[in-house]
Amino acid sequence: MSLSKKKSDIYIQNSYIKLPQALYSKVYPEPVKNPKITIFNESLAKDLELNNFLENTKLIKEYLSGNKIPKGSIPISQAYAGHQFGHFTMLGDGRAVLIGELTSKQNQLVDLQLKGSGRTPYSRQGDGRATLVSMLREYIISEAMYYLNIPTTRSLSVIKTGEKVFREDKLNGGVLTRIASSHIRVGTFEYVARTCSKNDLIRFTKYVIKRHFPSLLGSNQLPVELLKEVMLRQIDLIVNWLRVGFIHGVMNTDNMSIPGETIDYGPCAFMNKYNPDTVFSSIDRNGRYSFLNQPNIGYWNLSVFAGTLLSIMSDDKKKSLEIAKEVLNSYSEEFSYKWHVMMAKKLGINQFVENDKKMILKLLDLMKKYSIDYTNFFVKLRWDAFTGEGFCDTIEFQDWYKLWKQRVQIENNSSEVFKIMESQNPIVIPRNHLVENALLEVDKGDNNSFNKLLKLVSDPFNYELNINNMQTVPDNFDETYKTFCGT
Ligand code: AMP
Ligand code: MG
Numbered sequence: 240m241s242l243s244k245k246k247s248d249i250y251i252q253n254s255y256i257k258l259p260q261a262l263y264s265k266v267y268p269e270p271v272k273n274p275k276i277t278i279f280n281e282s283l284a285k286d287l288e289l290n291n292f293l294e295n296t297k298l299i300k301e302y303l304s305g306n307k308i309p310k311g312s313i314p315i316s317q318a319y320a321g322h323q324f325g326h327f328t329m330l331g332d333g334r335a336v337l338i339g340e341l342t343s344k345q346n347q348l349v350d351l352q353l354k355g356s357g358r359t360p361y362s363r364q365g366d367g368r369a370t371l372v373s374m375l376r377e378y379i380i381s382e383a384m385y386y387l388n389i390p391t392t393r394s395l396s397v398i399k400t401g402e403k404v405f406r407e408d409k410l411n412g413g414v415l416t417r418i419a420s421s422h423i424r425v426g427t428f429e430y431v432a433r434t435c436s437k438n439d440l441i442r443f444t445k446y447v448i449k450r451h452f453p454s455l456l457g458s459n460q461l462p463v464e465l466l467k468e469v470m471l472r473q474i475d476l477i478v479n480w481l482r483v484g485f486i487h488g489v490m491n492t493d494n495m496s497i498p499g500e501t502i503d504y505g506p507c508a509f510m511n512k513y514n515p516d517t518v519f520s521s522i523d524r525n526g527r528y529s530f531l532n533q534p535n536i537g538y539w540n541l542s543v544f545a546g547t548l549l550s551i552m553s554d555d556k557k558k559s560l561e562i563a564k565e566v567l568n569s570y571s572e573e574f575s576y577k578w579h580v581m582m583a584k585k586l587g588i589n590q591f592v593e594n595d596k597k598m599i600l601k602l603l604d605l606m607k608k609y610s611i612d613y614t615n616f617f618v619k620l621r622w623d624a625f626t627g628e629g630f631c632d633t634i635e636f637q638d639w640y641k642l643w644k645q646r647v648q649i650e651n652n653s654s655e656v657f658k659i660m661e662s663q664n665p666i667v668i669p670r671n672h673l674v675e676n677a678l679l680e681v682d683k684g685d686n687n688s689f690n691k692l693l694k695l696v697s698d699p700f701n702y703e704l705n706i707n708n709m710q711t712v713p714d715n716f717d718e719t720y721k722t723f724c725g726t
Contacts, residue, residue, distance in 0.1 A: 249291060249302070249309040251339035252348070256313055258446055259439040262431065263315040268305025268336045269357025269367065271414065273401025276300055277371065277681065278378060278689070280395050283418065286344050287395075303416045304398040305336065305356040312339045316359035320433065321426030321493025322543055324527060330426060330493050331361025334369060337422065348450060350422055351395070354415040365725075368404040371397065371413030372678045373726040375689065377504035378415060379677070383669040383696035384501055389479040390472075391501040392419040406726055411682060420500055423447055425544045426493030432547035441551055451498045462548040466566050470541050472499025474570070477537045478577045481530075482585065483668055484510035484613040488520040489724055490528050490536045492543050506722035509668045511712045513606035513613040519671070521721045534578070538570050584663045585617050587647045587656035598646065601639055605630065615710055617664035621657055621702075665699035667706055672716050 255263060276299055284292050292299050301307040308314060316332035335354045343349055354377075355369030378394040385391050400412035431443050448455050448465055455464045476499050480487065487494070488506035496502040506520035515531030523529070528536060545563040552559035582599045583591035606616060609630035620643075625631040647656045669692065677688040698704065 249289060249311075249341070251309050251311040251341065251351075253311075253313045253315075253339045254348070254446075254450070255317070255337065255340075256315060258443060259431075259435055261318065261435055261439070262427075262443070263317050263337075264331075264360040265313060266316050266336060266359045267308065267314055268353050268414075270306045271304050271398070271400035271402055271412070274300045274304035274306060274414075275399045275401065276303075277375065277397045277399050277413065277686070278693075279303075280382070280393070283393055283395050287341050287349070287418065288344060289341075289395075299396060300398065302338075303353070303396045304400065304414050305353050309338065314338055316361055317422055317427065318361065318430055319424055319426040319493055320430040321424070321491050322429070322540075323491040323493070324522075327429070329430070331430075332359055332422075333362040333365045334359070334367040335417075335422075341418075347420070350417075350419045352417045352419065352422060354417050355400075355412065356414055366404060368400075368402075368412050369415065370404055370406065370726050371399050371411040372682050373505075374413035374415035375678055375681055376674065377417075379674060379689065379693055379696065380504045380507060380669055381417075381501070382693065383699070384485070386697045386699055387479075387483050387665055387668070389483070389485070389501060390476055390499055392417050392496075394418070419496070419502065420498040421450060421496075422502070423451075423497045424493050424502070425495045425497065425540055425547075426491075427497070428544060428547035429492060432550065437550055440547075444548070444551065447497060460552075462552045463562055463566065466541075466545055466548055466563065469497055469499070469544060470566065470570060471573070473537050473541060474574050474577055475499065476501065477533050478574070478581050480533060481578060482581050482663060483665060484513075484530070486510055486517060486519060486528070486530050487533065488518075488523065488528055488722060490533065490540065492540045495537075495540045495544075505724040505726075508671050508720070508722050509614075511612055511614075511670070511717055512610040513603065513616075514610070515603075515607065517717075519717075519720055519722045521723050534574050537574075538567070541570065542567060581663070584659050586620070586643060587660045588650050589655070589659055590650065595646070598639070598642055602643075605636055605639060609633075609636075612710075612712070614665060614668050617660065618666050618702075621660040621664065661700060661702050666702060666704060667695050667699045667710055669696045670710060670712060671720055672713055673709065 279299055314336045316336055318331045320329050335352050336356045338351045340348050341351055355374055358367035374397045378397050381391050381394050395416040395418050398414045402412045403409045404412045431440050452468050458464045486508055494503040508519040510517045510530050517530045518526050549559040552562050580591045583595050619625050630636050673692050677692045681689045
């Protein structure tokens with residue numbers, strides 16, 4: 240038998256099923272009535288060398304709806320737990336099935352998961368399904384994040400199922416194919432630490448390190464090193480969110496990915512006017528997951544993660560606690576430094592110095608005070624094109640602007656400054672009103688606005704693009720805008 244990969248094969252691996260059985264349940268997706276492709280990501284398919292899908296769209300419909308399973312796949316749903324809004328719960332893939340793993344062109348192992356694919360042993364009271372609109376929302380925002388250079392799960396396709404799902408209304412159903420470095424979450428560690436043996440926890444930890452952090456393999460303190468690495472990736476991730484005004488919306492520990500990708504695009508949204516307290520999620524009444532509380536929650540989630548590793552850090556509980564605390568104690572300083580470096584870059588400063596802190600904070604004060612658009616401001620600053628904006632004429636802003644001009648002149652020549660600014664500040668983000676409008680139209684069968692928006696957000700740093708008024712938010716839109724989980 241030849242092991243060579245034929246051009247037409249989907250070559251599926253199933254490394255997760257070699258782990259302790261308590262970590263998953265074997266389950267098939269539930270077939271759907273009348274699958275139709277709403278969107279398929281050709282460039283991602285090429286990256287994954289899914290040539291057969293590119294050559295034969297019938298296969299997309301069959302395999303990516305869950306109606307057929309590729310040869311070699313042993314589909315499973317993964318078990319996990321999590322702290323939701325601070326409260327521990329047993330969870331698991333209630334509406335997702337992992338078809339298996341693929342190797343990308345870059346030789347990375349990635350998960351291929353169907354979401355909205357029917358009931359599983361973890362579905363609890365849920366129907367295991369998803370609405371077409373919510374899966375398309377995940378598709379467009381995750382792709383936008385990818386092009387904003389932010390680590391994220393990706394979307395390969397959305398299939399309209401031809402079946403209705405019952406929420407407050409009867410809605411079109413959809414299945415998303417999600418590609419992720421893996422779907423291992425802080426909540427997966429919580430599940431293993433609470434329900435499995437210490438040996439199983441060690442086995443699982445080794446699997447995670449081998450898959451995601453192979454450079455740590457020689458270390459004799461694997462759990463501690465893992466905690467440090469996961470912490471650094473989370474810091475980088477959240478700093479990136481703050482760079483573009485992204486609000487995840489539901490940073491429960493089950494939605495925090497161990498490889499450090501943005502995962503679970505439920506009630507997420509983008510902030511328009513700068514306000515650190517911005518929340519859009521309908522269920523986040525106390526602002527736990529507000530824009531500027533995200534770094535604090537990152538720390539909170541990492542503390543939970545550290546807790547799951549204590550039993551394998553050392554045999555002495557007190558010592559383990561000390562080690563974990565020492566790692567976590569560096570979070571705040573590390574975060575603050577990386578955040579300042581990022582903000583400085585948004586201002587065209589390559590070499591952040593302590594003295595820049597005041598200028599950055601003053602700008603954010605002004606942005607909040609004058610409700611300035613967080614994205615458009617930096618683009619306008621780059622073009623030096625503030626026209627008709629009330630805040631520009633204020634003495635406060637004029638003073639700030641003079642300081643900034645002097646500062647960037649010291650730093651670099653102006654083409655260097657513009658280059659840095661252009662690489663950090665997108666000219667387009669998936670504005671909430673555009674996303675919602677596009678989704679309404681696709682649901683009615685018209686894909687035009689969706690495709691147009693997808694194209695726009697796939698090139699967000701192209702300062703040559705003529706975006707007209709595409710990034711102007713309708714008055715008062717945000718005041719009533721709400722996002723929802725689990726639709
Ligand atoms: P999420 O809010 O998407 O992070 O989901 C939290 C938990 O609820 C996960 O265990 C999901 O699998 C589960 N879940 C969400 N929607 C459904 C559904 N329609 N049917 C079954 N389980 C669901
Ligand atoms: Mg989730």
